[in-house]
Amino acid sequence: DAGVTQSPTHLIKTRGQQVTLRCSPISGHKSVSWYQQVLGQGPQFIFQYYEKEERGRGNFPDRFSARQFPNYSSELNVNALLLGDSALYLCASSLLRHNEQFFGPGTRLTVL
Amino acid sequence: AQSVSQHNHHVILSEAASLELGCNYSYGGTVNLFWYVQYPGQHLQLLLKYFSGDPLVKGIKGFEAEFIKSKFSFNLRKPSVQWSDTAEYFCAGQMDNQGGKLIFGQGTELSVKP
Numbered sequence: 001d002a003g004v005t006q007s008p009t010h011l012i013k014t015r016g017q018q019v020t021l022r023c024s025p026i027s028g029h030k031s032v033s034w035y036q037q038v039l040g041q042g043p044q045f046i047f048q049y050y051e052k053e054e055r056g057r058g059n060f061p062d063r064f065s066a067r068q069f070p071n072y073s074s075e076l077n078v079n080a081l082l083l084g085d086s087a088l089y090l091c092a093s094s095l096l097r098h099n100e101q102f103f104g105p106g107t108r109l110t111v112l
Numbered sequence: 113a114q115s116v117s118q119h120n121h122h123v124i125l126s127e128a129a130s131l132e133l134g135c136n137y138s139y140g141g142t143v144n145l146f147w148y149v150q151y152p153g154q155h156l157q158l159l160l161k162y163f164s165g166d167p168l169v170k171g172i173k174g175f176e177a178e179f180i181k182s183k184f185s186f187n188l189r190k191p192s193v194q195w196s197d198t199a200e201y202f203c204a205g206q207m208d209n210q211g212g213k214l215i216f217g218q219g220t221e222l223s224v225k226p
Contacts, residue, residue, distance in 0.1 A: 031212060042116075042202050042216030043156075056211040090156065097212035100146060103156040 002027065004093050004104035012110045013081050021076040021107045025093030031055075032074040033101060034066060035090040043090055049074055050097045078109075086111045114139045116205045118217035125193050126225050133188040133220050135203030144206040145186040146214070147177055151199045159201075162186065173197070195226045 005024045013019050025032050031050040035043035048056040049068035063079045072093075078085055088108050092101035119134035137143060147159040160171025167179040177188045186203060203217040 033212065033214070035214075035216075040218075042204075042218050043214070045213045045215070048212050050212070056213050058213070092214075094212065098144065098206065099212075100144075100158055100161050101212070101214060102158065103148070105155040 004091055004102055006089075006091050006104040006107050008107060009105070010108045010110075012112065014112050015081055015083060017081050017111075018077065018079045019081060019109060021078075021089050021091075021109075023074045023076070023091030023093075023104060025072050025074070025091075026102055029093035029095050029102075030072055031094045031097050031099075032068055032072065033092045033094070034074070034076050035092065036060075037088040037090055037106070038086075046076070046089075048097065055097060081111045083111050085109065114205075114207050114210065114215060116203055116215050116217040118201075118203055118220050120220045121218070122221045122223070124223045124225065127195055128192050129224075131188070131190040131193045131197070131222070133201055133203075133222070135186045135188065135217055136184050137186070137205045137215075138184065139205065139207045142208040145177075145179060146204045146206070147171065147175070147186075147188050148202045148204060149199050150202065150219075156202070159188070193222075193224050195224045198222060198224045 033048040034046040037043040045058040047066045052068045066076045068074045088106040090106045091104045094101045145162045148156045162179045170176045204214040
């Protein structure tokens with residue numbers, strides 16, 4: 001069975017640019033969550049989407065946005081990139097909102 | 113604020129030693145608890161989970177964890193570690209007033225010496 005997939009694997013951007021990260025959940029999973037992981041820390045929750053609606057938002061600025069498509073895949077957008085946005089961005093999928101979450105390999109974003 | 117904390121940042125053990133990694137959460141309501149593992153160069157994998165019922169849960173690769181409600185703890189254990197258990201371990205909680213959001217601890221890096 002295919003797990004959670006994310007693209008791209010790595011990305012290098014400069015300050016002020018915009019980035020879009022993509023995630024495909026495990027087949028049959030209806031919920032996608034996004035997390036940011038900086039070196040030496042645990043993942044921090046950004047968003048959860050379930051049935052194409054935002055169901056939770058973490059403590060991140062409005063520069064961060066996301067959406068979920070009818071096929072349950074998801075995109076995370078970050079505008080006006082800052083150096084501090086450099087991190088590993090993880091996508092996780094779950095069958096429903098409160099089930100265990102399965103993580104993808106992440107997208108490594110470097111902002112120069 | 114609701115949080116999950118892990119006591120040890122880095123643990124070094126020899127092969128065959130027993131392992132216990134601490135995890136505590138701060139929340140008075142119902143919580144689902146998880147342990148995830150991240151092997152070098154790999155993505156986060158679910159080791160085990162607790163939703164309700166038997167407080168002693170068994171996961172993959174010989175790991176187990178015990179939920180002690182009175183201590184707000186969910187410690188991870190393994191009787192005998194192997195070199196291949198070298199990885200970073202994360203405890204996470206899913207509080208019932210926070211939707212499906214996972215709150216992670218800061219992680220514990222485990223190094224097992226052959």
